[in-house]
Amino acid sequence: MLTDEEETSIINYVKYMAERGFPLTRRMLKAFVISIVEKSGRKTLFNMDKGPSNKLLNRHPELSEKLPEQQDKARRRMSNVTVLDQYFKLLMDTVDSLGLTNKPNQIFNCDESGFSGKEKSKEKVLTTKGSHSYQQKVMVHGHITVHMCIAGDGAWSHHCTYVHSW
Known part of the structure; x- marks a missing residue:
């Protein structure tokens, strides 16, 4: 119609x-x-x-x-081509300037992730085939934060892992 x-x-x-x-x-x-x-x-x-x-x-x-994956506003704002290109250029320049190109065990990726226990949406949404579907979320109380580090060679470091609950 x-x-x-x-x-x-x-x-x-x-x-x-x-x-x-x-x-x-x-x-x-x-x-x-x-x-x-x-x-x-x-x-x-x-x-x-x-x-x-x-x-x-x-x-x-x-x-x-x-079913959409949850994504907060801060992550969404930083998920664009310009920001990602700038980040990887800075990362490569830093790795080169510090002489770490062939030393993956000295390069760590640290990430802080939050969980509220209500991450999954119950209703399907429409999106383009083959793409991820993200839905912005609003954070409320009852949140758990985990901070982990993994070296470039795949080794996990228990020295920089913490869990915070609030």
């Missing part, structure tokens, strides 16, 4: 929102389609209470439904 232009626009919007960490659910997509048809004044064959069938998604095999 959508025009080709409306369908292209709504599919592009699904992709746009997924890329920015706010993926749409199937229910949300149906609500958008109902709204477009209502505002156009066109008559429709689908039930306006239940929404359209799944044929719209079937026509777009580049989209799929997945």
Whole structure:
């Protein structure tokens, strides 16, 4: 019941929102389609209470439904090509300047990860096939933080591991 232009626009919007960490659910997509048809004044064959069938998604095999992984705003903000390129250039320059190129046992990656116990979403979201689906989260109380270090040669270091709960 959508025009080709409306369908292209709504599919592009699904992709746009997924890329920015706010993926749409199937229910949300149906609500958008109902709204477009209502505002156009066109008559429709689908039930306006239940929404359209799944044929719209079937026509777009580049989209799929997945359970989203959680990603906080700070990580999302830093996950772009410019920031990553700058980071890896600085990393390579530092490794070279310190003479660590052939000494992986002297290079450590330290990471701090937080867990709230409610990481998984229960509702699938729409995203581009073959890509990860991230959904921004809001942190609340009851959080556990783990800090671990692993050397470039794969050795784990218990000297810099800690767990903090709050």
